[in-house]
Amino acid sequence: MIQIQVTDIHSVDHAAKQLVTKMGTCKKVAFSGEMGAGKTTLIKAVCRVLGVREMVNSPTFALINEYFTDRGESIFHFDLYRIEEISEMYDLGYEDYFFSDAYCFVEWPEKASELIPDEFLFLHIDVKEDGSRLIRENA
Numbered sequence: 001m002i003q004i005q006v007t008d009i010h011s012v013d014h015a016a017k018q019l020v021t022k023m024g025t026c027k028k029v030a031f032s033g034e035m036g037a038g039k040t041t042l043i044k045a046v047c048r049v050l051g052v053r054e055m056v057n058s059p060t061f062a063l064i065n066e067y068f069t070d071r072g073e074s075i076f077h078f079d080l081y082r083i084e085e086i087s088e089m090y091d092l093g094y095e096d097y098f099f100s101d102a103y104c105f106v107e108w109p110e111k112a113s114e115l116i117p118d119e120f121l122f123l124h125i126d127v128k129e130d131g132s133r134l135i136r137e138n139a
Contacts, residue, residue, distance in 0.1 A: 028119055058079050
C-alpha cells in the first residue's frame, strides 16, 4: 500500500522519486484529490524523475498533453476536469492511450471512472490541516 507524505512544496521532488520507485513497472496512474491538492504539481515532478526535460503543463483545456522522456518514451497527461459527457473520452480515442505501452497519468479520473482499466494505480492526494499532503493508494 502506497503512502507518501509531502510536507511542503520543496519535498515534492523527493515524493515523486518515492512514487516512481513504488510504481515499479506500472505506467498507468490515476490521481484524484480536491482542487488545489497538487495533482498537476506531483505529475510534473514525476515527469522530471522519469526524464522529461520539456515544460510540463496542465492539459486542462486540451484534455491531453504528450511529453517525452530522455529515453524517447511517451507520457500522456490527461486532465478530465472539463469532461462533461463520457462520449468525449471516445472522441479523444482514449483506448489508444490507456491500452498502449506508454505512461498515462490521469487527473480527475472519477469523471470517466467506468473507462479506466483496473490496471491503473489509483492514488488520492489528501490535504491535511497543516497544508501537508498525503499521497495514498486507493484500495
